[in-house]
Amino acid sequence: MLKNTTVALFVGSALTAGMVAAGDLRAASDTLRGRVVDSESLEPVSGVRVSVPGTKFGAVSNAGGEFRIIGDFAFPVEVVTQRLGYLPARQKVNSPTTVLEIVLKPQLVQTDKVVVSANKRVQAAQDVPISISTVEQKTIRDRGQTRIDEALRYVPGVYVTRDQVNIRGSSGFSLGLGARTAFLLDGAPLVSGDNGDIKFDVVPLMIVDRIEVVKGAGSALFGTGALGGAVNVITAPTPENTRWFARLQAGVWTLPQYEEWRYRESMPASLNADLGVSGKIADGVGGTLYGTVRRSEGYTDYSESLSGSLFGRLSVATSDRSKLDVTAFWSRELRDNFVFWKSLRFATLPPDGTNRNNLLGSTKSALITQWNGALSDDVAVTARTSAYYTGYAETELPNATDSVGIFSDAVSWNTEVQTTARLSRDVTLTGGLAFTLNHILSSSYVSSKTQTIASAYAQAEWVPVSDLTLTLGTRLDREEVAELSQLGWQLSPRAGASYALDANTRLRGSFGRGFRAPSLAERFAALTFGPFRVLPADDLRAEKSTSVELGVERTVDVFDTKWSFELAGFLNDFDDMIEPLFPSAESPGIRFQNVLAARISGVEFSGAIEMPSQIAKLQFSLMATDPVDRSTDQVLKYRSRYLAYATLSIPLPADVELAADWRWQSRFERIDDEIVSFIPNGDARADVNVTDIRLTWTMLQTLSVPVRFVAGMRNVFNYSYTEIIGNLAPPRSVYLQLSALW
Amino acid sequence: MKTRLLPALAALCCLLTLSGCDQGLAPPLETKISGVVVFRGGQSAWPAQDSLVDLRVVFFQDYPPSNLIGDVLGGKAIFTSSLLNTSAPGGYDSARFEIIVPEPVPAQFRYVAVAQQFGSNIFSDWRAVGVFAPFDRRDTPTAIPLSTGSQIENIRIVVDFNDLPPQPF
Numbered sequence: 049m050l051k052n053t054t055v056a057l058f059v060g061s062a063l064t065a066g067m068v069a070a071g072d073l074r075a076a077s078d079t080l081r082g083r084v085v086d087s088e089s090l091e092p093v094s095g096v097r098v099s100v101p102g103t104k105f106g107a108v109s110n111a112g113g114e115f116r117i118i119g120d121f122a123f124p125v126e127v128v129t130q131r132l133g134y135l136p137a138r139q140k141v142n143s144p145t146t147v148l149e150i151v152l153k154p155q156l157v158q159t160d161k162v163v164v165s166a167n168k169r170v171q172a173a174q175d176v177p178i179s180i181s182t183v184e185q186k187t188i189r190d191r192g193q194t195r196i197d198e199a200l201r202y203v204p205g206v207y208v209t210r211d212q213v214n215i216r217g218s219s220g221f222s223l224g225l226g227a228r229t230a231f232l233l234d235g236a237p238l239v240s241g242d243n244g245d246i247k248f249d250v251v252p253l254m255i256v257d258r259i260e261v262v263k264g265a266g267s268a269l270f271g272t273g274a275l276g277g278a279v280n281v282i283t284a285p286t287p288e289n290t291r292w293f294a295r296l297q298a299g300v301w302t303l304p305q306y307e308e309w310r311y312r313e314s315m316p317a318s319l320n321a322d323l324g325v326s327g328k329i330a331d332g333v334g335g336t337l338y339g340t341v342r343r344s345e346g347y348t349d350y351s352e353s354l355s356g357s358l359f360g361r362l363s364v365a366t367s368d369r370s371k372l373d374v375t376a377f378w379s380r381e382l383r384d385n386f387v388f389w390k391s392l393r394f395a396t397l398p399p400d401g402t403n404r405n406n407l408l409g410s411t412k413s414a415l416i417t418q419w420n421g422a423l424s425d426d427v428a429v430t431a432r433t434s435a436y437y438t439g440y441a442e443t444e445l446p447n448a449t450d451s452v453g454i455f456s457d458a459v460s461w462n463t464e465v466q467t468t469a470r471l472s473r474d475v476t477l478t479g480g481l482a483f484t485l486n487h488i489l490s491s492s493y494v495s496s497k498t499q500t501i502a503s504a505y506a507q508a509e510w511v512p513v514s515d516l517t518l519t520l521g522t523r524l525d526r527e528e529v530a531e532l533s534q535l536g537w538q539l540s541p542r543a544g545a546s547y548a549l550d551a552n553t554r555l556r557g558s559f560g561r562g563f564r565a566p567s568l569a570e571r572f573a574a575l576t577f578g579p580f581r582v583l584p585a586d587d588l589r590a591e592k593s594t595s596v597e598l599g600v601e602r603t604v605d606v607f608d609t610k611w612s613f614e615l616a617g618f619l620n621d622f623d624d625m626i627e628p629l630f631p632s633a634e635s636p637g638i639r640f641q642n643v644l645a646a647r648i649s650g651v652e653f654s655g656a657i658e659m660p661s662q663i664a665k666l667q668f669s670l671m672a673t674d675p676v677d678r679s680t681d682q683v684l685k686y687r688s689r690y691l692a693y694a695t696l697s698i699p700l701p702a703d704v705e706l707a708a709d710w711r712w713q714s715r716f717e718r719i720d721d722e723i724v725s726f727i728p729n730g731d732a733r734a735d736v737n738v739t740d741i742r743l744t745w746t747m748l749q750t751l752s753v754p755v756r757f758v759a760g761m762r763n764v765f766n767y768s769y770t771e772i773i774g775n776l777a778p779p780r781s782v783y784l785q786l787s788a789l790w
Numbered sequence: 791m792k793t794r795l796l797p798a799l800a801a802l803c804c805l806l807t808l809s810g811c812d813q814g815l816a817p818p819l820e821t822k823i824s825g826v827v828v829f830r831g832g833q834s835a836w837p838a839q840d841s842l843v844d845l846r847v848v849f850f851q852d853y854p855p856s857n858l859i860g861d862v863l864g865g866k867a868i869f870t871s872s873l874l875n876t877s878a879p880g881g882y883d884s885a886r887f888e889i890i891v892p893e894p895v896p897a898q899f900r901y902v903a904v905a906q907q908f909g910s911n912i913f914s915d916w917r918a919v920g921v922f923a924p925f926d927r928r929d930t931p932t933a934i935p936l937s938t939g940s941q942i943e944n945i946r947i948v949v950d951f952n953d954l955p956p957q958p959f
Binding site for chain 2: 305306308309390391392393394395728729732733734735737765766767768769770776
């Protein structure tokens with residue numbers, strides 16, 4: 049139970065917000081009050097049906113998890129709860145003065161997820177025709193993750209290569225230029241205006257409700273960049289009552305197992321601190337303010353970093369059926385500029401002669417305004433505009449504010465208006481207009497550069513017969529770059545079908561097209577990346593992709609064990625893929641060119657097994673692909689053929705959970721041979737084989753304090769591997785985390 | 791509870807054990823070159839001590855080398871410790887040498903020679919007195935190919951103070 053003061057606060061709110069059962073209020077004399085919370089996240093749970101068996105009285109918990117039941121009761125009585133995704137709970141009440149605190153345990157296998165990224169509107173995950181994976185807030189917290197790329201590392205069919213999200217093999221390694229995955233924050237594109245890349249540290253993970261990963265070409269909905277799929281970060285809604293959140297996480301990387309890699313005597317440390325508050329400010333007005341600070345000594349020499357970020361949101365109810373959200377964030381990072389190692393023998397040291405006074409400072413900020421409203425019972429409108437600034441400058445110590453002349457300032461403006469209309473009981477139409485403007489001023493360009501993309505899209509969902517949903521849509525994009533005469537037109541159709549064969553089986557199939565307009569940096573940059581000189585390439589065309597997928601999902605009970613599986617076969621064709629070509633006798637520097645036609649076919653199999661009586665839960669995923677460069681019939685560079693993830697969670701007594709995550713990724717069969725001659729031992733690479741373990745203790749029930757404690761170890765076996773050339777991936781680390789939500 | 795936990799914990803242990811068998815990448819061994827310098831003619835063929843200031847095996851990345859000091863300072867050449875033995879100042883029949891090649895390891899050393907400092911000027915008073923060239927074909931020096939972690943052994947260089955090889959610098 050929470051302390052009395054806290055309970056009193058909740059009860060006060062409950063009096064105004066609880067949903068009253070349809071009983072006879074005038075005859076009623078007793079009131080049952082309480083709150084429902086999630087046993088692991090301590091978040092209030094809304095939509096819980098709370099009832100008193102044998103009577104007609106009941107209520108549904110509100111957004112704050114609070115409920116109030118008015119009726120005539122013969123105490124003691126028992127209340128029971130029901131909600132999809134949670135195990136039923138029963139609790140005895142001895143008197144009407146008792147304030148209930150009902151703690152619900154999540155069902156290990158959830159089947160009631162909702163998604164918004166499949167068709168740009170809220171719908172049940174089981175109704176969408178495409179493959180979508182979600183990462184929930186609880187998982188992020190348990191794993192002690194602080195960046196979005198970390199959270200994506202266990203998504204089925206996805207692996208991350210430094211700053212590239214690789215969905216089913218769609219991305220390789222492109223020197224940080226151009227993401228082949230669309231990245232959005234609550235639907236607003238968040239890709240930098242210069243490099244067209246994703247900055248994973250801009251959104252504090254603790255405000256995230258879930259991350260949705262759409263697999264397969266998705267430009268029909270998300271426009272440029274959705275070549276291999278899309279990542280949509282969905283933030284948590286503002287609660288009715290004021291909620292504070294604090295988290296402190298400290299960790300160390302253990303000393304390297306090899307003497308040659310020990311560059312310091314003590315273990316390098318990292319520290320993350322988060323503090324946030326969210327709640328109602330006035331009638332119809334809610335707000336969120338969140339701040340984070342991160343300090344890391346890095347696990348290699350010359351890789352220290354310091355960063356901070358602020359995130360704020362104001363939500364105003366503009367009418368009974370409309371809402372305005374204004375979101376702003378700012379993030380600043382200063383870090384050492386470790387580009388690649390000295391050699392594999394001295395893998396934790398930068399090359400001799402590295403200027404250690406050189407620091408890289410980066411700033412990211414955004415302002416996003418979004419209005420959602422219902423024009424009628426059947427028509428909803430969303431209007432959104434956003435400005436996303438990304439800038440970096442190399443600075444020199446000791447006066448770290450002085451730029452040494454290398455800088456970039458870029459802004460990406462995005463505006464979109466979308467309407468969703470239910471034309472009949474069976475047909476829903478979604479359409480919209482979007483406009484993007486990328487502008488950049490950088491030391492790498494002769495003059496400022498501007499790129500615009502105007503788009504129109506529409507799609508229809510039709511339910512012709514029960515259990516069958518058909519989707520058909522298309523999008524037209526027109527890209528224009530100042531200084532270049534040619535216009536780029538892209539037509540991106542999509543089609544899909546989802547059919548529920550029975551209560552436990554669903555079939556789906558989809559077709560989609562994707563494209564990525566080259567970033568301004570790929571077209572115009574003349575810069576230096578480590579030992580390489582990058583040359584401009586203003587003749588680049590957009591990359592294109594086509595995806596076809598067939599999938600089946602099934603849930604079965606075997607010997608009291610619930611098994612849920614998803615099997616998908618996919619075929620992705622890519623044309624005009626842009627790759628960096630390295631120096632040769634003909635070309636003195638790196639130049640991006642449309643050189644590749646590729647085909648990636650494969651199978652993805654994922655599932656979850658929930659053992660009886662909550663003994664344990666096993667989640668796993670396997671992916672096998674055949675990534676072929678069709679121009680040479682060789683395997684594509686920087687792609688893994690096989691990928692496997694597994695997570696085993698074991699609930700222990702006293703609300704303690706033991707969990708282990710394991711990920712395995714086969715070695716890249718090909719990388720750039722040319723780059724190896726520039727970086728000592730640049731061809732050193734291995735399978736990825738990493739195991740993480742953690743122990744989570746939720747103290748709410750045992751100690752009556754709303755605190756969670758996590759002790760974890762990443763890369764338990766200190767497995768050594770590289771994700772990109774000449775860079776060791778993180779070695780073993782240990783972390784402790786304390787978080788509180790009140 | 792113990793019975794119920796058993797299978798889950800066993801699975802966890804299996805998972806951990808399986809994934810911990812391999813350690814992935816590891817730093818390669820030090821790259822080493824070792825061998826012997828044989829002095830033809832024995833002790834009697836050694837030059838006078840006042841013309842034998844220093845004697846080392848030098849490994850050049852380029853051939854022909856620009857000059858010994860310039861290549862050493864520019865990171866293009868490395869050398870062993872002195873082969874001169876103070877306990878036998880009059881000379882000896884052979885001397886063993888070993889050198890660790892620093893990182894980054896070059897692809898090859900194209901020219902390997904025994905260099906004698908014959909005067910007091912450390913920048914100019916050097917000459918080659920022996921060259922790594924199998925079958926004693928001293929006019930065609932042989933390269934030593936390398937990769938990180940290579941252990942090159944049994945390099946044999948013949949020195950004849952009375953019949954010097956072609957001078958590269």
